[in-house]
Structure formats: C-alpha cells, structure tokens
C-alpha cells in the first residue's frame with residue numbers, strides 16, 4: 001500500500017467535501033483494526049511523479065498551466081483549487097500509483113493498493129471535479145511504456161463517471177474501460193451513457209453502466225456479474241486496475257447510490273477472485289473517494305480487505321441501510337440488456 005504523510009496536503013479547504021485528513025484517518029482506522037497484520041500489507045512511501053510520468057497522459061500545455069496556477073495559488077475551477085501544497089501532494093499520489101505498478105510488474109507483490117488515489121476526472125488537457133492529474137491513466141501509461149504491458153482492464157467503481165480516464169483511452173483497444181456509476185442525468189459530470197462505447201481502434205472498449213439513484217448492493221453486484229465478469233473472462237487482461245472509494249455508499253453526501261460497507265467488501269472480493277482467475281492475481285486497487293468522513297474509513301477498510309483476500313467482513317455498518325426502491329432492479333436489467341445489445345458486435349460473450 002502506497003501512502004505518504006504529505007498526501008494530507010491534498011486538502012481542498014474548509015467547507016469543501018474533499019479534506020486532507022481522509023488519508024491519515026483511514027490509516028489509523030486500518031491500524032486500529034489490525035488490517036496490516038491480517039492482510040500481510042506493508043506501507044510504501046512513494047517518490048513524486050516525474051515530468052515524464054505526467055506527460056505520458058497530459059499535454060505539456062496543461063501541465064504548465066497547473067504548475068503556474070499552483071505557484072500563483074489560483075484554482076483550476078470553482079471546485080478544484082490548486083496550490084503548491086496540493087501540487088506536491090498530487091505528484092506524490094501519482095507517484096504512489098506508479099510505485100504500485102512497479103511492485104506488481106516486478107513481481108514483488110501481486111496486489112497493490114494506491115491509498116488516496118483515483119483522480120479520474122482529469123483528462124489529457126483538462127482537470128476538474130477535485131482532480132488535477134489522472135493517476136490511474138498515468139499508471140497504465142507507465143506500465144505500457146516502461147514495463148511492456150499490453151492489456152489492461154480498468155474498472156471504475158467510483159459513483160461518478162470517470163470521464164478523464166474514459167477520454168484518455170477512448171480510441172485505445174489495449175485498455176478495456178468499464179465504469180459503473182450513478183445515472184449521469186442525475187450526477188456530475190453528466191456523461192457516461194451506455195452508447196459511449198469508444199471510437200476508432202477503441203470501439204467496443206469503453207463500457208458504461210449507468211445506475212439509477214437508490215441502487216443498492218444486490219442490484220449493483222448483479223450489474224458487475226452481468227458485465228464485468230464475462231468481459232474480464234473474454235478480454236483476459238494482464239492486470240486489473242480498479243478505482244473508486246466510498247462515494248457510492250448510502251450515507252455519502254455527494255451522490256445517491258445505496259451501497260453498504262459489506263457491499264464494497266463483496267465487490268472488491270469479486271474483483272480479486274477474477275484477477276486470480278485471469279491474470280495471476282495481478283490487481284491494483286485505488287481507494288480515494290468518499291465525502292462522508294464518518295463512513296469513509298470503514299468503507300475503505302472493506303475495499304482493501306476484499307482486494308487482499310480476507311475471508312470475511314463483520315464490521316458494524318454505520319446505520320441501517322435504506323431499502324432499494326422497487327424500480328431500480330428493473331431499470332438496471334433494462335440498462336444491462338441495452339448495453340449487451342450495443343456491445344454484441346465486439347464481444348462474443350454478448351453475441
């Protein structure tokens with residue numbers, strides 16, 4: 001697991017939902033519950049990402065702009081502030097993702113956790129949605145150019161659509177990008193519809209699963225089993241990269257899906273089982289989002305526990321989860337049917 005104390009500098013300010021204490025709070029919670037021993041996990045301190053690491057996925061003009069904004073302490077946009085401290089943290093967090101890639105590709109570990117990572121709203125030449133550098137894309141590009149990896153499956157389980165990651169690999173068949181997220185008509189960034197399936201060489205390699213507000217564990221996991229599992233078996237990636245955090249939890253303030261911590265555990269257990277099945281266990285998990293500080297450490301614990309193969313998860317849920325509205329399951333079945341129809345010409349499993 002990669003982590004640096006200076007990650008705490010990624011603090012977007014008083015009143016902002018993204019505060020810098022999230023990282024250390026999660027680490028304390030993990031320690032208090034013995035996660036590092038149970039999971040045989042070690043903490044690794046990353047070096048900052050280099051200019052080369054950034055330029056594999058971002059344009060020079062954009063990187064220059066971010067460095068300039070940081071020096072002048074000016075925001076990128078209204079919800080994405082930039083400062084020298086935030087820049088330093090962003091470089092370390094991106095470095096953390098690359099360190100995970102190094103550990104897994106060099107065979108030092110089969111699983112790695114990029115704690116605090118997953119800035120999926122940053123594209124080649126834009127930022128936004130609290131994100132300045134796309135560490136998920138930087139990891140993929142690093143593995144491609146430095147480690148000769150050829151086939152990646154990126155599963156974006158954040159409640160928001162990962163528009164930046166999707167855009168960066170939209171015409172790239174080496175990256176199968178699957179995103180489960182709340183229906184974009186009801187949530188930032190307003191993109192991520194089923195018919196956005198990629199273009200050029202990458203046509204069929206961008207898979208969006210929009211879910212209605214209210215979707216709970218069973219329906220969410222049903223969607224994962226219907227889409228992710230057949231695709232991972234057919235595509236056979238060399239590595240699975242999953243990014244998200246706790247913002248699909250029922251008590252999160254920024255979105256309206258209804259997952260529980262147990263649901264997160266089952267989700268990441270499922271991802272791990274498939275990594276074990278198709279790519280010798282190679283899995284890098286990013287755990288970074290979440291806007292209810294009261295449930296964030298619990299959900300991040302659940303996600304890490306599932307990814308590293310703990311057999312059970314018996315932690316107490318924060319409060320009683322809401323009941324899924326009855327229309328959700330039917331709506332998701334329709335979305336899955338529609339998506340399989342759109343993808344049937346690209347994937348045997350859906351034909």
Ligand SMILES: [Zn+2]
Pocket residue numbers: 158159160247289290
């Ligand atoms: Zn999010």
